[in-house]
Amino acid sequence: MITFPIFIVLGLFLLFASFFTVKQQTAVVVERFGKFNSIRQSGLQLKIPVFDRIAGRVNLRIQQLDVVIETKTKDNVFVKMKVSVQFKVIQEKVYDAFYKLEYPHDQITSYVFDVVRAEVPKLILDDVFVRKDDIAIAVKRELNEAMMTYGYDIINTLVTDIDPDTQVKHAMNRINAADREKTAAEYEAEAQRIRIVAKAKAEAESKRLQGQGIADQRREIARGLVESVNQLNEVGINSQEASALIVVTQHYDTLQAVGADANSNLILLPNSPQAASDMLNNMVVSFAASNQVGEAMKKAGASKKSNKSQQANEDFGIDDSTNA
Structure with missing residues (x-):
């Protein structure tokens, strides 16, 4: 009577342990007696209790490992x-991923260190920033060749951060700041x-106009x-008198313009009642004297030219009386 419930409990345990x-x-x-038996995929699975055991579970999703290297x-x-x-683990190569490689993260880290420390020393600092994609491609190529044997597929590699020494970053910032200041000074x-050129052109155009x-x-x-002179000549006033009259008229116009401005401090000298009359007489006398001087200069020039012609004839032996 007592053994029957024990068999029932044992049977239920074995039944539940089988799924x-x-x-x-x-x-x-799944291993049987410590030896590989099978690989089971997602879903409800059956195993033989006691004989079979789950040796491990392999994650088939894409995983990410961040490796920090100093070089x-x-x-x-x-x-x-x-x-x-x-x-990620290749689904068809779960056996290799589980049995051939015990610590995949350490293996991947070692290869990343090896490739980065082989590639970066070939480049100067500026080229490291520019060619970081080339470094990532080199890492992926090396990892793919090595990890494919162990059942791992390298999806992608990314150089996500490049951090130089603090003093170097400060120096680079100073260089960039100085370069930008130089560019700003050139633009200014x-x-x-x-x-200046536009102002000079504007001033030149203003002066021209x-x-x-x-x-x-x-x-x-x-x-x-x-x-005005022609009109005055028509009424019997000669050119000298007409010019003097015009000047006197302009003199009075100037006096009128100055007097119209109540705030003007301009003083014209001489400024007396007989100033216009004296100016007119002086100008007429000056014009007459100027005409006399001009006539005298014309006569002197004609006489001098005649003397030169006579001297030239004598030098060549020509007698003016004979020619006459």
């Missing part, structure tokens, strides 16, 4: 590099030059003076 489940993206290695560049700068390796100098305006003004004044 086990395997999670998705996981493989289970030296070609220009003797020590850098710390972080290399992220993404890998170029902008200043452009402003100002000169053109003054020339046009004087041309119109001269044309007006000519017309």
